[in-house]
Amino acid sequence: MREITFAQALEEALIEEMERDERVITLATTRAPGLENKFGDKRVRFTPISEAAFTGIGLGAAGSGFRPVVHWGMVTFSFVAMDQIVNQASKIRYMFGGQADFPVTYRCTTGGGMQVAAQHSQSPYSMFMHLAGLKIILPSTPADAKGLLKSSIRDNNPVVFFECSRLASTTGPVPDGEHVVPIGVADVKRAGRDVTVVGLAYYVREALAVADTLAAEGISLEVVDPRTLVPMDADAIRASVRKTGRLVVVDEAPATCSAASEIVALVTEDAQTFRALRAPVQRVCAAPVPVPFSPPLEQAALPDRVRITTAIRRVLA
Amino acid sequence: MSLTKSELVEIFRKLVLIREFDLLAIELRKAKRIYGAVHPYVGEEAVAVGVCAALRPTDRITSTHRGHGHCIAKGADINRMMAELFGRVDGYCKGKGGSMHIADFAIGMLGANGIVAGGMPIACGAALAAQLEDAGKVTACFFGDGATGEGEFHETLNIASLWKLPLLFVCENNRYGAGNAVESVRAQADITLHAPAYGMPGIAVDGNDVLAVRDTAAEAAERARRGDGPTLIHCKTFRSLFHAMRDVPPPETRPDDLLAAWRGRDRDPITRLEDHLIGGGTVTTAELQQIRDAVKRDLDAAVAFAEASPYPDPNDLLVDMFAE
Structure with a gap:
């Protein structure tokens, strides 16, 4: 293609x-x-x-x-x-x-x-x-x-x-010709067994990169991309979490009242999914600051592969 | 421009209907039979009726928080308006909107609006659609003197003039933005002067003279239909009653002499037209009384219609959120 x-x-x-x-x-x-x-x-x-x-x-x-x-x-x-x-x-x-x-x-x-x-x-x-x-x-x-x-x-x-x-x-x-993606349907970008990582936008790519790295250690990540936030495909996210029992959500917005928080709530308020959880969920989000200019500060404010990896190890611990 | 007797009589009927509708709404609200806030249009009826008399059924309007008059002037069904005030399912918005959000897209009434100047960009969008369709439709955008303090007023005047949108900017200057006198919130009191600043004609008109408003609007509509762009029509009028009420009308704070002057028979938009029509021999006092009686009967029927309509079913709470 x-x-x-x-x-x-x-x-x-x-x-x-x-x-x-x-x-x-x-x-x-x-x-x-x-x-x-x-x-x-x-x-x-x-x-x-x-x-x-x-x-x-x-x-x-x-x-x-x-x-x-x-x-x-x-x-x-x-x-x-x-x-x-x-x-x-x-x-x-x-x-x-x-x-x-x-x-x-x-x-x-x-x-x-x-x-x-x-x-x-x-x-x-x-x-x-x-x-x-x-x-x-x-x-x-x-x-x-x-x-x-x-x-x-x-x-x-x-x-x-x-x-x-x-x-x-x-x-x-990208397919040639007519290509339409329905609103409200999440996509599993990588199927896995051990941890569900829900990424948003750029952090879908970063989660996939982390998945490649951790695969070498035998850790299998399932990377889910909601693609649309309203309506949110809660069923797809819950289904993944019921399979893996672990959830990390990665987003570059600050955590307070974020899409990441909403995803965590949708997962944990569902009884069947909640019971399937084997570890507390983790949010990897931006620091609660206006995004700073200088590259080292900006990098410190935003999620990165190290922080994503740390969160994954925490839910696996 | 001369109007036929039936056109003049219809203008009179609409003035009276708007006046009586809002006086009735105040009484219904005091009696706690309807809900929410009431913003009476009493005293300003000639603006809505005069402008809408110059429009075609396919033309569009946007309105304000004080919107009952615009709805009626554009031809809305008072039964469905009243049912909306009563929060019933047969209201224009099925009880989801209330007084400040009545709309009837089928007659080109694109909605009252609880935000000062909030309808102005929407009116521009409707005018842009009309321009793209090239079907000769115009949009009349009603707003108050208070809207001139908002950014949306200045943005839309500029864009509408730049793009020559088929629009009538109808400023209802009722001398008070809520409780504040116009001269206390504007550095330059004359609203008409905004027009040349944005490269469009600005016309000040006696907003209590329905026929003068109608003629001014007709000229502006013709200009808009020709493709020559918008006009700012500055209607000088007066809010005869309070800004808004909930359980009880608020106390009057404006000067007595100002109130007396604007409420006089020679200035009130209804008695003024009445005297003009009778003085000119167009109609008889008896004919006008028949119209008043008919309006009362229609309003009684509207209240009966509203009270007979059920409340919305709470199971329908989520209906109308998204289109298919």
């Missing part, structure tokens, strides 16, 4: 969906000459740096028959549009009794490790998970990125699509 980058996979998904449905339009603060040439500047909208306005414009156009794909740039900038996200997009369908659909996709980059310091290294997906009313996507491979972006654009609800910055240039196999 051909290999392309995560970024190329996303671009392919967008182009294919714009070709498939002329109601798909884009709104972004950076120009996209390729897209503009292909689809025209009416559908490929270059907007002023007015996040609240264009976040709500996407929502209003969605409620009026279009399928906008709104790019916030970094998730950082979405915070300027919190009214439109929190008070409007996440509530608009339910609050109005389901009388209209709002098929809008909000794209943004996320995560640290890029030496761009506190404001531009955030991983706040749990803030959005908390709202109820938004679907939350967080892919880890080019194939999943493509398939899930296509599903997001076709979904009839507001979707927030997180694109981990450290994954943009990574490559992976």
